[in-house]
Amino acid sequence: MATPNKENAPQHGTTGTAPLLLSRVAGNASAPEILIATMHGKEAVLAPALALLGFQVLLPVDYDTDALGTFSGDIRRPGTAFEAALEKARRACDATGVPRAVASEGSYRPSQSLFPGARNVELLAFVDRESGVEFVEYLTDVPTRFVKGRVPADPAAPETRALLAEIGWPAIRAMVVPNDPGEGVVLPEQVFKGIDHEAALAEAFRVCATHSDDGLVHLETDLRAHMNPTRMASVALVGTRLIERLRQEGYASAHPQFA
Template identity: 30%
Template sequence: MFKGRKLLIATKHKKENVIAPIFEKELGVSCFVSDKFDTDTLGTFSGEIERKDSVLTTLRNKCLLAMKENDCDLGIASEGSFGMHPTIFFAHADDEFLIFIDKKNKLEIIARELSMNTNFNGSEIKNEVELLEFATQVQFPSHGLILKPSEKDISKIVKGITDERILKESFNEMMKEFGKVYVETDMRALYNPTRMKVIKTATLKLASSIRSLCPMCETPGFVVSDAKMGLPCECCNSATRSTLSFIYTCKKCSHISEELYPHKKKTEDPTYCDFCNP
């Protein structure tokens, strides 16, 4: 279905470095990038352009618009969000989504990777000592930095800083002009190797999902659509809140399949039973 076809990677931040090798190996496609569509028009991390839509809507639009500009029927795009972890308080997280669209075969497959492996951070800095302490904390200079007058003020902004001399010079210039400086991590993939690793993990997930075929019609993307709770307690046999099965659904023919005991265990420890350990 995909071998020998051209696959557009909609990016201007070097994400093809991790995406292309995986997809060329797993699907036999020929990957390429193009500057015909500027993905930054849909939003920037540094705030110059606000992302107006949800992550998934932005992701889909990014891929489809880039495909349209390049007259291509096979495309992939990624979109990340950074902030507090949705379930683990006081922890930052990188939430990466990837989408694969095949217009020819009317396919859309999405993968997600939520990771606490991120250096996402920002702080108002008063002097060079604080600046260098922050830089060390967020893995500078292998990871880039951004300077601006304040967190919300983008009247002046210096991005992609990976050199200490430039960091100090930009900081001092901004201090003279505004009397304060806000420093934050540059979360664009080409300036953030940690984020690039998360994108790679999400790419592997996406490739695996594409290779998963429906047993009835062999359409790619036969992946988990739901999970059933109810794994029995090994002590009292009551249903627990642990996963009993995964439900797989085909987006094309709607075939449904249930996989029992996906975590390779048929009972749950009484520690996680609401009756044995209320």
């Protein structure tokens, strides 16, 4: 993953009263600009292909994509996954003045009204504020590992160890909350994400058990891309469809705008 270069970073817009810092992560500085609207490292798998297409790829530093929903359930997603992905991209453009953006969204609790029969979905949205072009590419049943279950509030319990093994922990990080976030509101102070060692697991179990409905805790895969290599692979997979669609729409080095 590219490290934000805060020296000589272009600044196009503002968030509140503070300048929104942009980091150039790939591409020629004279090329047309595009944002990757992420706070979870997805530029690692999306930026190289976008640069090859003819873009200068920028990352809006400290851009809060969680404002449009979290997997942990402490911030509920307004609307559909399609709407959230597009809105992430639109807001990034509007906040920075960069006319184009790519943003992702995942749906890992089945939504049969939108994706009949699908277990999970990965989406990538593209927005061009200059031309008005907007679209979403997506794939269903992507290879992201998503495992969840209720376990005793004891990290050493056989049920807990079995579920952790199924998650692929600690290479894939864990999340602990009192109750399933798919079934109700979760308070931010009761959400423990990115867990990768025993001490953090024990503390999360201790706190969440005091707030759960039955003394058990809800343990599941951390689905954020920078905490879950299988999710990052899914983003990359949909990225190939996005790049092909951009070519079809005329966004390529051979186009006069991208020469």
